[in-house]
Amino acid sequence: MTLTPSELPLTAEDSTRSRDRSRVDRARGHSRRWLLLWLLAGPGILAMLGENDGPSMIAYAADGAQYGLGFFVPLIPVLFAMAFICQEMCMRVGAVTHRGYGGLVLQRYGQAWGWFGAADLALTNLVTLVAEFVSIRVGLAYFQLGSGVAVALGLALVAVTLSGGRYWRWERIVIGLALFNSLFLVAAILVKPHAGAVVRSLAFVPFPGGSFNTLLLLLASTVGATVTPWMIFFQQGASADKGMTGRDVKHGRYDTAAGAVLAAVFGIGALIAGAALLTHNGSGIGGFTGAGFPAALRHVAGSAAGTVFALGLIEAGAVAILTICASTAYAAGECAGVSHSFNSSPRNAAVFYAANIGIAVLAAVVILIPGAPLLSIALNANVLATVLLPVSLVFMVMLANDKALMGPWANKRSTNAIGITVITFVGLCGAAYGIDSFLQQTHLIS
């Protein structure tokens, strides 16, 4: 039955969301499948392409520069398949419960677990945001522009996208920017890789040689480049904010799968571009810490490849700043129990908007500190996210299994089995690197 607005108190946020949903209803009513897909796409693509951020693309390029194409080319699709499993659960829980991850954990399992999750998120988001500004700075440095421009660009983007008071507008602007992640594919084409070598690398090769700890760092940062705590908070919160419902779960899966495929293809693009540096005396890693990957690429593959890679790093950092700030804002609003929606005005959702811009400002301040170890932070951001991820994933699986909340949309046994395997793999990768590095650093092992 349809209730009239006068029978229930409707807020401005409800009205805005209802307007967006009316287009979904019309598209569904007229069986316009492509329009429906267009209207319902968004959170999945943004979560996946947002995670193809500066540190991630640098991690992929570093994998390629140090180890070549074998092992990591087949690994990236596997990791994005894992990410799909996790993100599909987030989308489903958000669509069915109409609530974000942080608020649901806090209310369902207690304040302590909710605030632990929020604290993990705040820490990893701050570190990752610093890394995103670094990524923009590395990209801009190729064009002889400095930190001030990187900070101004990042903060201006956050401010512009926040204006408008509507989720739909924010989402479409960020999707438009995120599609430029394809620049990494263009960079891969420009380095003119040997087609046969790329095809051969798809066959899973044995673990690459070299230092065990370096390999663990690259593995942990590559895992951290595909699944992170902010993606969980973001996709569940955005699915609810977009107004998705149980009827939209099928389209939410298409959206998430499309995001995973695009992110894997563009990630492999960065890897192939980075692999161009493999045969040039390992100028990849050294190049990044020195003049940067784009400059190293220009030296090896021409100025077009370097320019495109630099633009890609700027795009990757910018999109990630927007999605990571949004995830922080969702978590802050949900945990504080106040309005947390792009469909609300800044006056009605002060905490949401303040957290969104506040964490960006905080990260911007860090990168302006003279002598701050920015490159080390960028390379370690993904590792920290990988280490802290298992707890968030466990609660995600618990929520997706909660029949009282999810009803017929609760996890199936097969989803649980895959989900638990993913959590175990992520946990082992992070723990292996953390423990091995610590033991080596304290000289307990050589």
Place this chain on the structure above:
Amino acid sequence: MNEAHQSSGAPERDLQPPERCEDERVMHLERGQLVTETSRPVPRAALGARAVAALWALRVFVVLVSLMVIYTFVDQLR
């Protein structure tokens, strides 16, 4: 993990089964999507002692490994 399913008791009745929400619509929104509805907290789930112990063990493990990563990172800077 499955012990999370054993949530409930009396407060669980307050939860709207998703099928029922489908029937009640305000304009183009399901009733459960309204701000007045999402502002109401969901009932607390009752976790078993073993589930709570396992969660705390995981939490402590994750914090320890995080501290190792941060220590290594800081020590390498010096």
